Structures are given as structure tokens and as C-alpha cells.
């Protein structure tokens with residue numbers, strides 16, 4: 001197997017077709033189970049197994065264990081008030097697209113509690129080669145369920161302390177995510193301000209504190225970048241943005257086109273869309289609302305969801321979360337296999 005990993009990309013871009021294409025090209029790919037229901041995950045697993053018998057991974061979002069518990073009433077109230085204030089602030093964005101804001105506290109949450117438990121049961125019945133987790137480390141019950149699948153367990157880390165904690169928890173490998181990465185930063189708490197270490201510096205900082213195999217993620221766009229990450233101690237290199245425009249990705253047309261649009265000149269890390277820090281193309285919504293957005297994930301994710309869905313349908317790039325890494329301009333169209341080959345050249 002070559003060292004190229006197609007990152008899990010929740011919200012549409014990761015598809016069974018993309019994972020199969022990368023596996024057939026000698027790389028390794030992940031299905032993205034974040035936001036999916038257990039049934040939807042089971043359907044993707046079945047589709048992937050029809051297409052390919054090569055090893056693959058599944059990525060899970062885990063709930064932030066530092067989120068205020070119901071008995072912490074003061075903290076909980078503060079957070080609820082901050083979500084309400086943000087809802088008032090962005091009401092006009094929903095109005096402009098003729099949709100209602102979403103319910104920040106929906107009755108079913110796919111990435112926590114019973115929703116997450118159901119996905120763990122699917123993975124126990126159909127274990128992939130590897131399960132990676134992001135946004136937190138698992139609690140004891142979740143870790144036991146993950147272990148019981150028999151899959152190799154990989155944790156996303158964004159700093160040295162997180163790497164130590166994941167190593168102590170008994171993970172088999174770490175995805176080391178640097179600041180240049182597109183999409184959400186996998187900090188282990190929502191409120192943590194993500195550091196600005198690039199992937200190579202982060203690898204060098206983490207290498208001495210763990211003996212686990214490391215996967216470099218963030219800001220790699222070509223074969224030279226792959227080589228640099230391997231030289232800095234990574235065993236493999238995980239890329240997201242590089243695959244966003246490929247034929248097999250499920251990226252929306254609006255998102256694909258924005259990545260190639262000369263109007264966009266850079267990226268920014270913002271909580272505006274989901275309440276969690278994420279790197280996206282710099283657009284009006286991020287600039288205008290990002291500074292006011294509270295660290296409240298998944299509440300803001302649910303709140304803004306109808307706005308983002310309508311924006312994607314309407315081709316409105318001013319209100320869409322256009323996740324992208326700093327090297328988004330290098331993302332090419334065509335078969336994913338060509339991207340894998342290009343990264344090995």
C-alpha cells in the first residue's frame with residue numbers, strides 16, 4: 001500500500017466511489033460517518049463492499065466530553081443565551097434565502113448518545129480495517145465498543161497534549177492535523193482555540209512524545225509535500241482538499257466551482273458556520289459573523305444547516321461553508337486515481 005490516505009470528508013464529499021477509487025490506486029480511504037445516521041452509514045458500507053474488497057477506514061465524530069452537563073446550569077444557560085444571540089444575528093441570512101433557521105437542539109443527534117451507539121453497532125457488525133475518530137477522545141464505554149470491533153483505532157490530534165492523551169488511551173495510531181488543514185480542526189474540546197502550528201512543525205513536536213505511527217494531515221498538495229511529511233516522521237499522509245474536485249467525490253457543484261473561482265483569494269479559520277473552528281474559503285458569512293460566533297458545536301451546526309443547504313442549492317457562495325485547506329488552488333478535477341498517482345511522482 002502507498003502512503004496516500006483520502007481524508008474522511010463528512011457532509012457529502014466522501015463517497016464509497018471515492019474510497020474505492022483511492023484503494024484501487026493503492027492508497028487508503030475513509031468513509032465519513034460524521035452527520036450520517038446509522039442506516040446511512042450501513043448503506044455506504046454495503047455500497048463500498050460491492051465496489052471493492054480492499055481495506056478501508058471509517059471516521060467518527062465524537063461528542064465533546066467537556067461540554068456543560070445539565071447539572072452545570074449556569075454554564076449551560078450562558079451557552080444557550082449565546083446560541084440565541086447568534087440566532088438573532090443571522091436571522092436575516094435565513095430570511096434572504098426563504099428558509100427558517102434550524103433547531104439548535106434537535107431531538108436526534110447522530111454523533112452522540114443513541115445516534116452514536118447505533119453507528120457503533122453497525123461498525124461492530126461490519127468492521128472496517130481502521131476506525132478514526134475526531135473532535136474528542138472516546139469515553140470508556142465508547143472506547144470499549146470501538147475496541148470490540150477489532151478495527152485499528154486512530155485518533156485525530158492537533159497538539160502535543162492531545163497526542164499524549166490519545167497514546168495513553170491506547171490508540172494504535174494518530175492523525176496529526178496541522179493548521180493548514182481544510183475543514184474542522186479536530187481539537188479535543190470545542191472551546192479550544194486551535195494552535196497555528198503547520199503539519200511539519202506539529203509532527204516534529206509530537207514525534208518525541210509517542211511511539212505510535214503518525215499520519216500527517218493538512219496542507220499537503222503535491223509529491224514534494226508528501227515527501228516532506230514522510231521525512232518529518234509520518235508513516236502516511238492524509239489529504240482532503242486535494243480530492244474535493246475529483247470525479248468520485250460527492251462535493252456540491254457550488255463548492256467545487258468556488259474552489260476554482262478566482263474571486264476567492266484565501267482561507268480563514270472560523271466558527272461562523274458550526275460553532276467549531278474550521279478552515280474555509282474566506283467569504284462574507286465567515287467575515288461578518290465569525291468574530292461573533294460562540295464556541296457552541298453542534299448547536300450552530302444545526303442552526304445554520306438550512307441556510308447552508310439552501311445556499312448550496314442556490315449557488316450562493318456568500319452563505320455556504322466552503323471548507324478548504326490553504327492549498328485549495330491546487331485541487332484538480334479528474335479521476336481520484338490520477339491525484340493519488342500525482343502525489344507519488
Ligand SMILES: Cc1cc2nc3c(=O)[nH]c(=O)nc-3n(C[C@H](O)[C@H](O)[C@H](O)COP(=O)(O)O)c2cc1C
Nearest residue numbers: 007009010134181182183218219239240241323325
Ligand atoms: C470538506 C472537508 C471535510 C472534512 N471532514 C472531515 C471529517 O468528516 N472527519 C475528519 O476527521 N476530518 C475531516 N476533514 C479534515 C481532514 O481529515 C484533513 O485533516 C484535512 O483535509 C487535511 O488537510 P487538507 O485539506 O489540506 O488536505 C475534512 C476536510 C475537508 C476539506
